[in-house]
Amino acid sequence: MTVSKTAADTARPSRASRKDLVEPAADDSVLQLGELAGLLGYSLKRAQLKVFEDFLRCVAPLQLTPAQFSVLLLLDKNPGRNQTEIANTLGILRPNFVAMLDALESRDLCSRMRSANDRRSHIVVLTEKGRAVLARAKKFVANKHEARLIEVLGPEHHALMLEMLAKLAREF
Amino acid sequence: MTVSKTAADTARPSRASRKDLVEPAADDSVLQLGELAGLLGYSLKRAQLKVFEDFLRCVAPLQLTPAQFSVLLLLDKNPGRNQTEIANTLGILRPNFVAMLDALESRDLCSRMRSANDRRSHIVVLTEKGRAVLARAKKFVANKHEARLIEVLGPEHHALMLEMLAKLAREF
DNA sequence: GATATTTGATATGGTCCATAACAATTATCA
DNA sequence: TGATAATTGTTATGGACCATATCAAATATC
Numbered sequence: 001m002t003v004s005k006t007a008a009d010t011a012r013p014s015r016a017s018r019k020d021l022v023e024p025a026a027d028d029s030v031l032q033l034g035e036l037a038g039l040l041g042y043s044l045k046r047a048q049l050k051v052f053e054d055f056l057r058c059v060a061p062l063q064l065t066p067a068q069f070s071v072l073l074l075l076d077k078n079p080g081r082n083q084t085e086i087a088n089t090l091g092i093l094r095p096n097f098v099a100m101l102d103a104l105e106s107r108d109l110c111s112r113m114r115s116a117n118d119r120r121s122h123i124v125v126l127t128e129k130g131r132a133v134l135a136r137a138k139k140f141v142a143n144k145h146e147a148r149l150i151e152v153l154g155p156e157h158h159a160l161m162l163e164m165l166a167k168l169a170r171e172f
Numbered sequence: 173m174t175v176s177k178t179a180a181d182t183a184r185p186s187r188a189s190r191k192d193l194v195e196p197a198a199d200d201s202v203l204q205l206g207e208l209a210g211l212l213g214y215s216l217k218r219a220q221l222k223v224f225e226d227f228l229r230c231v232a233p234l235q236l237t238p239a240q241f242s243v244l245l246l247l248d249k250n251p252g253r254n255q256t257e258i259a260n261t262l263g264i265l266r267p268n269f270v271a272m273l274d275a276l277e278s279r280d281l282c283s284r285m286r287s288a289n290d291r292r293s294h295i296v297v298l299t300e301k302g303r304a305v306l307a308r309a310k311k312f313v314a315n316k317h318e319a320r321l322i323e324v325l326g327p328e329h330h331a332l333m334l335e336m337l338a339k340l341a342r343e344f
Numbered sequence: 345g346a347t348a349t350t351t352g353a354t355a356t357g358g359t360c361c362a363t364a365a366c367a368a369t370t371a372t373c374a
Numbered sequence: 375t376g377a378t379a380a381t382t383g384t385t386a387t388g389g390a391c392c393a394t395a396t397c398a399a400a401t402a403t404c
Contacts, residue, residue: 022285022295025252031261034249041223043337050344051213077206080197089203113194120382165215172222292351
């Protein structure tokens, strides 16, 4: 027995214990989702993966992930904030935000500055290059990514969807 | 210098290089999301996390994750299928599905059987206990989880949302 | 019957997420 | 004031999830 309790470590029946023969499904048709199709969380997850994939494609020339883009957007909209404030707003834990900022700072998209008030905190500021990249990214996102979403869903459904998702994220 | 190239390993400016003082934001009000609120992918991700959290809470007595629940549902709806067929339908890669099945099988919720046709493949079947647990899980999900979603979104918006999410997952 | 393909499995590495702990700094308050 | 507590950025670490290469056994192909 191992000590750590990963799923992979759980006991698996020996080969000898599963020797019974069973008839496989006859037809090779597509599997039925059943009630899975009615599970909101399931479709939510699958849709989210697709949307993030498309985001990455649309903004690939700038090499920005959705999370990185959200950081740049937040820095632009909220100057003079420190690491914890930015991280908290995005639901990122402070320890995990360090490496994220390191990556952005090493590409000269943002910069850590010392606060004039509190020598503990680092104020995070967009660099000139950061502002330029963000501006280009915004255009890619609006013209390619969101445009495609609006096209597929229809403008009114897109707006409604945004509203409902925000409601879920807020009060669920 | 380390060898692997994680984001955390990217060069970070030395402490000496960021000594400039900067005025922090004066007010301590809530940070502005800005265009982040209009990004569908952002709200999609946040909503998905909340919904999965709620799912885990609602089905906690049965100790089932959303992924495990989806496997049980699929096994029930599609008897006589092998591991790859189940995994593919759920978008799970075969190597990663092995540990997942190990966990379920070690709890006697399902069982791997040899196919009568093809001695390579394992037909995955629900056990009696698996069927019982699935039945209970379905009730928890319907009466607690989905019920709350419908309550928050409203029945017609819930249905519309499901439709749109499925559309995104399908044709995006 | 030689070769290619499929299936389940292992190994491995990457990314993301969560917690504990630490030094430096600041806040609290007796 | 000075002792103690709290905060900030950081490191270390481990778990969960995802992706690729590879393998032996079995089957398919030609």
